[in-house]
Amino acid sequence: MTQDQLKQAVAQAAVDFILPRLDDKSIIGVGTGSTANCFIDALALHKGAFDGAVASSEATAARLKGHGIPVYELNTVSDLEFYVDGADESDENLNLIKGGGAALTREKIVAAVAKTFICIADASKLVPVLGTFPLPVEVIPMARSHVARELVKLGGDPAYREGVVTDNGNIIIDVFNLQITNPVELERQINAIVGVVTNGLFAARPADMLLLGTPEGVKTLSK
Numbered sequence: 094m095t096q097d098q099l100k101q102a103v104a105q106a107a108v109d110f111i112l113p114r115l116d117d118k119s120i121i122g123v124g125t126g127s128t129a130n131c132f133i134d135a136l137a138l139h140k141g142a143f144d145g146a147v148a149s150s151e152a153t154a155a156r157l158k159g160h161g162i163p164v165y166e167l168n169t170v171s172d173l174e175f176y177v178d179g180a181d182e183s184d185e186n187l188n189l190i191k192g193g194g195a196a197l198t199r200e201k202i203v204a205a206v207a208k209t210f211i212c213i214a215d216a217s218k219l220v221p222v223l224g225t226f227p228l229p230v231e232v233i234p235m236a237r238s239h240v241a242r243e244l245v246k247l248g249g250d251p252a253y254r255e256g257v258v259t260d261n262g263n264i265i266i267d268v269f270n271l272q273i274t275n276p277v278e279l280e281r282q283i284n285a286i287v288g289v290v291t292n293g294l295f296a297a298r299p300a301d302m303l304l305l306g307t308p309e310g311v312k313t314l315s316k
Contacts, residue, residue, distance in 0.1 A: 099215035099306030100179075104131035106304045106311040107177050107213050112139055119143040120170050122203040123157060124178020125150040125196035128213050132177050133157055147173060149203045150196040151260050167203060176207030180214050180300070181226045181293070187212065187300040187316055188276040192229030192293030195259050201291055205298055212300035216307045223276055227252070227267035228283075229293040234264050236288020243286045244268050247279070263290055 094102070111121070123133060123146045133153070137160035145163030147170055148154035154164045178200055182190040189212060191197050204210045228249070232240045241251040249268035257265050273279055276296035283292040303314040 094306075094308050096215055096217070100128045100131045100213075101135075102311055103213040103215065103304045103306040104128060104135045107132055107211050108135045108139065110211065110304070111175050111177070112142060114174065115143045117142070117144060119174055120145050120147060120165055122147045122173045122176030122178075122207045123149065123153055124176070124200055124203075125153045126179045126194045128179030128215075129153065129177070130156060132213060133160065133162075137162060147203055149178065149200040150194070152194075153196075167206065170206070173203070173207040175209050175211060176204050177211045177213060178204070180212050180218055180295075182220050182223050183212060183214060183218055183300070183303055184220060184223050184276075185314065187303050187314065188223060189295040189300060190223050190226050190228055190273075190293050191295055192231070192265070193226070195229065195231075195254070195257050195265050197229055197293045198231050198259065198261055198263075198291050201295065201298070204295065209302065210298070210300045212303045214303065214305060216305055219303075219305060223273040223294075224271040227269045228271055228273070229254075230266045230268060230283060231259055231261070231263050231290040231292070232266050233288045233290065237264060237266065240286055240288045241266060244283070247282060261290065
C-alpha cells in the first residue's frame with residue numbers, strides 16, 4: 094500500500110470508530126494536515142450524523158466548509174467528544190510530535206478540550222524515541238533569538254522556519270537533534286521559555302488512541 098492509501102485507511106477507521114458514538118448534537122474537533130484532510134473527506138459522507146466541527150486551522154475550516162460541514166468557534170462549544178488529527182511522530186505511549194503544518198497551538202487547544210483524542214497516522218510515524226522529526230516551537234516574533242539561545246541550552250539545534258507565519262501571526266522554530274526520552278518534562282521546559290507560545294510535544298495531553306496504518310491493516314494502540 095502507498096502512504097496515501099495508508100492515510101485513507103486510518104482516516105476511514107477513525108470515521109468508523111466515531112460514527113456509532115455520534116448524534117445530531119455532536120461537534121467534532123478536526124486537526125490539520127494531509128491525514129486530517131483524508132479524515133475530513135471521509136467524514137463528509139456522513140455529515141448528517143453530527144452537528145458540525147471545530148477546526149484547528151484556517152485551512153481545515155475551509156476544507157470542512159467546502160464539504161458543507163458547519164464550523165464552530167471553540168469558544169461557543171462546551172465540550173467535544175472527539176478530536177481527530179494526524180502526527181509527525183508518535184511513541185508507544187502515544188506521546189506525539191506535531192506541528193509540521195505550523196498549526197500546533199490551535200491543535201493543542203482543541204485536543205485539551207476533547208474528551209477523546211484519536212491520532213491517525215501511517216506506520217512510519219511510530220518511533221521508539223521521539224526526536225528524529227524536528228520539534229516545532231511557535232514563538233512570538235520579537236523573541237526569536239532569545240528562544241533559540243534557550244533551546245540550545247536544552248540540547249537542541251534550532252532553525253527558523255523561513256517564510257512561515259502561523260494562523261496566530263507568529264513564527265516557527267524547528268529544533269533538530271533532540272533525543273526526547275522525557276517528553277512531558279521537555280514540553281514543560283520549553284513552554285516555560287519566555288516568548289514561546291507552545292511547542293509541538295503532545296505529552297502532557299497525549300493521544301488516547303492511535304490508529305496506525307500498516308500494510309497488514311489498521312492497528313489500534315490505546316492508553
